[in-house]
Amino acid sequence: MSQLPEDKVQGEGDYNAGRRYDKATREFAESGKVEPAAHDAAPANQAEADELKKAEDIGKSHSKGEGSMVSDKRTAGDQR
Structure with missing residues (x-):
């Protein structure tokens, strides 16, 4: 049975994939594209908003x- 080198950790995810994700996320957040992307992702109309709310409720x-670390006083605008 062969073992993977330590830098190729698998299971919950590998370190390289985590670093790539963190880098891409940081770059996107710093790019100034977050607000336009959020605007583009908003529901186009009330029917779509209702459909999204229904899907959220089902989920x-x-x-x-929620975990014990999540505040009950959270609002839609909170970034956590």
Whole structure:
């Protein structure tokens, strides 16, 4: 049975993939493209907003709830 070198850790994800994701996320956040992307992702109309809310409610119905680290006083504008 062969083992992977230590720098090729697999399972919960590998270190290189994590670093690539972190770098791409940081670059996007610093690019000034976040606000336009958020605007583009917003529901186009009330029917779409209702559909998204329904899907969210269905997803939450399967959840075990929020973790103890999440505040109950959170609002839609909070970035956590």
